[in-house]
Each structure stands twice: as C-alpha cells, then as structure tokens.
Amino acid sequence: MSDPGGGGGDEYKREESVALLVIVSLAALSLLSLIAAFAYYCYITRKVSRRKQSLYDLPKRSGSPPPPPLRAPPPPQQQQGKESPSSNSASDGAGAVVVAGERGVQVFSYRQLHAATGGFGRAHMVGQGSFGAVYRGVLPDGRKVAVKLMDRPGKQGEEEFEMEVELLSRLRSPYLLGLIGHCSEGGHRLLVYEFMANGGLQEHLYPNRGSFGGISKLDWDTRMRIALQAAKGLEYLHERVNPPVIHRDFKSSNILLDKDFHARVSDFGLAKLGSDRAGGHVSTRVLGTQGYVAPEYALTGHLTTKSDVYSYGVVLLELLTGRVPVDMKRPPGEGVLVNWALPMLTDREKVVRILDPALEGQYSLKDAVQVAAIAAMCVQPEADYRPLMADVVQSLVPLVKNRSAQKACNPNVQASKPLD
Numbered sequence: 001m002s003d004p005g006g007g008g009g010d011e012y013k014r015e016e017s018v019a020l021l022v023i024v025s026l027a028a029l030s031l032l033s034l035i036a037a038f039a040y041y042c043y044i045t046r047k048v049s050r051r052k053q054s055l056y057d058l059p060k061r062s063g064s065p066p067p068p069p070l071r072a073p074p075p076p077q078q079q080q081g082k083e084s085p086s087s088n089s090a091s092d093g094a095g096a097v098v099v100a101g102e103r104g105v106q107v108f109s110y111r112q113l114h115a116a117t118g119g120f121g122r123a124h125m126v127g128q129g130s131f132g133a134v135y136r137g138v139l140p141d142g143r144k145v146a147v148k149l150m151d152r153p154g155k156q157g158e159e160e161f162e163m164e165v166e167l168l169s170r171l172r173s174p175y176l177l178g179l180i181g182h183c184s185e186g187g188h189r190l191l192v193y194e195f196m197a198n199g200g201l202q203e204h205l206y207p208n209r210g211s212f213g214g215i216s217k218l219d220w221d222t223r224m225r226i227a228l229q230a231a232k233g234l235e236y237l238h239e240r241v242n243p244p245v246i247h248r249d250f251k252s253s254n255i256l257l258d259k260d261f262h263a264r265v266s267d268f269g270l271a272k273l274g275s276d277r278a279g280g281h282v283s284t285r286v287l288g289t290q291g292y293v294a295p296e297y298a299l300t301g302h303l304t305t306k307s308d309v310y311s312y313g314v315v316l317l318e319l320l321t322g323r324v325p326v327d328m329k330r331p332p333g334e335g336v337l338v339n340w341a342l343p344m345l346t347d348r349e350k351v352v353r354i355l356d357p358a359l360e361g362q363y364s365l366k367d368a369v370q371v372a373a374i375a376a377m378c379v380q381p382e383a384d385y386r387p388l389m390a391d392v393v394q395s396l397v398p399l400v401k402n403r404s405a406q407k408a409c410n411p412n413v414q415a416s417k418p419l420d
C-alpha cells in the first residue's frame, strides 16, 4: 500500500540516515581504536628494544655517570672486506685482532648443572676460589666445562649479575677464558666456563703446593709463551675494547692452561662483580690478591689499567724466579718478591741469581736479561712509567719466536703446539 501523504517515506529516509550515521560513527571509532592499539604496540616494542640495548651497556656505578656501551674494536685496515659482517672469528697476530663476540651465552637450569657435575660432588671439585668452588662437568653434548658455584649470591642483585654475564659473553679473545653459560635460579648463581685441562698456572709453577704434586716445572719456552699469551689477554681488555676493562685481580691462578699449555686469562668480569656491592663494604676482590696489588691502588684505591700492568709484572717475576709473590718463611729481605727482585732485574750480572734454578741451561742470557727488564718496567712504583700491555706484547713476541725455533724442552713437560 502506498502512503498517500508521503510522511512515511520521510520517516524511512530519516531512519536510514540515522542508521548510516551510527554505522559511520562506529567505523570511525574502530579505526581510532585500531590506531591507538598500533601506537601502543609501537611504544611497547621501542621500550623492550631499549631495555635489551641497556643490557649491552656496562653496569652503572653508583655516584658516577653511566659508562658508554661496550664496543668491539674496528677491524684493522688489512682485514676490512675479508671478514663477513656476522663473523665471530678471532684472527690472531702480534696485535691479537679480535672481534668481540655476538654469540649469546647459554642459560642453564640448576638441575642441568647439578647433573653435569655429579651433584657437585667432591670428586668433581677442581678448585676452591674466592667466589666459591669450581667443579669439572660434562654437558649432555659431551663438552667439558668448569662450573663455578658462587657462594655469595646475596651480595649481587639479579640484574647486575645478568649484566656481568652479558659483559663476559661479549668479550671474546683466544687469550681470555670463554664463558659458555650461566645459571641464576632462586638463590643459586653459577658460571659455566670452558674446561682448562691443566688448571691454574700456579699449580705448575709451584708443584709441591698444588694438586699437581709430581708434575715437573714448566720449561723456559713454555713459560715465555704463557707470558706472551697472558699479555695478549690483558692487552685485549685494556686496548681492544671500549671502554677498557681493568682486570683488578690478575695473578698466576687466574691464568688457566689448556691441555696444550696454552694460556687464557680468567675472572676478568668477576673482579667487577665483587666490587659493586651495596653498602660500599671493601671486599678482598677490590683489593685484589696480596703481592699482586699495585702500590698506588693499595694506598689510594685509584685504579687504572696500569694497576693490571703491575700485577702482570709480578706474574712475569713468578715465571722467571719460580717464587710466590709473598713468602714470609724466606730469609729477611726475600719475603716480598718484588722488593727482593727489583734491584737485581736491571743488573746483567745479578739477573741470573734470581732465575728459577729449574730453568738452568734452557735460556740465553740475552733473553733472560730482556725479560727481566720488561718485568722491572712493569713493577716500578710510578704507575705512569709502566708500559702499556701492547708494548709488553711487542717486546715479548721476538723472544718467544726466537726460542720456539730451538729445542730447549724439559722432557717432563707435555709438548705444546704453537699458537703464536
């Protein structure tokens, strides 16, 4: 039926336009909510990526501005274009050119590491350090690892621990002990490293003191190679990463030896871990280890890379003399290695008097005098006059190469393949 007055048609039209208006408003509203949701998504993604980025920065120190992010050194001119951008490989030469690793470290559960180390049994324990016990373990894929079970977990916040792990995992050099993974579960803090079959250098330098009882002392060639490799490890920390990393606890027990007696420097991140604790209580880690600490650092707490150079000099003296840094059982005047050796290090006639008797006949006087001169420069009381680790590396390279061509091997020491 038709509407005689036409009023029904108007009403329909009105209803139609109201419906259209409602539909348009609804569509506009949904578009607006979509835009709002997208904007929020963008905001969250940026926030997350910024948070991730902050993990690559060095940890903040209370009272000081945050340091710039750790950067890998630029590849040297001759290497440019040769390496793929994603390469993690470390090429080596006199300058130890290393690209900081992008590889992440593995996260282990406490159960996994418990299983790998035979339940942290005594039979698996390979050492006891200032942060806790170290256990030998085998991962399900067959890799041998050393698991450091830290016994002071409460002293470091979870976040800071993660940041330290991040720092450790980004420092990659053939002369630094690689971090394989970590576990931070409940109150447990564990670090998983490559296993170094021959343990710490001190166990070989002082065979009667360590667990290596009957093993003979290291020969001259091996000692010089270890000195060079350890110097390259410190050189990397000081001069190849930005900002530089100061080890703070460089000593012979932090030079670990693999099955071929190749050396790697260890615990370069843990020194930081021990120092940034709330309350500012001074721990033994901050002060380093007796006999290795540079005088200016001990007196003023002022720490520079030159403090590490001093500690390196002490280790070089250990390698030369076969003596521990501090031994008060020795005759008067001989208890502190540096004080005893320093006056004789630069005297050609006297140098032979301080050399380890076990090295008899294995070195040329010329080489011994040169190594003694390097040690003397490293341990001098004035920090500014100590050399850079790059200078030490440069001075040692020819000495190691000269000697490795000759045969001056202690038959009791395992032969090692050259790395340098």
Ligand SMILES: Nc1ncnc2c1ncn2[C@@H]1O[C@H](COP(=O)(O)OP(=O)(O)O)[C@@H](O)[C@H]1O
Pocket: 126, 127, 128, 129, 130, 131, 132, 133, 134, 146, 148, 177, 193, 194, 195, 196, 197, 199, 200, 253, 254, 256, 266, 267
């Ligand atoms: N990666 C490793 N592989 C094999 N043995 C290790 C490893 N790390 C540490 N050790 C052994 O555990 C001992 C203690 O190590 P650590 O906890 O670093 O002591 P410190 O606090 O004196 O540096 C070392 O002297 C060494 O014998």
Ligand SMILES: [Mg+2]
Pocket: 129, 253, 254, 266, 267
């Ligand atoms: Mg150590």
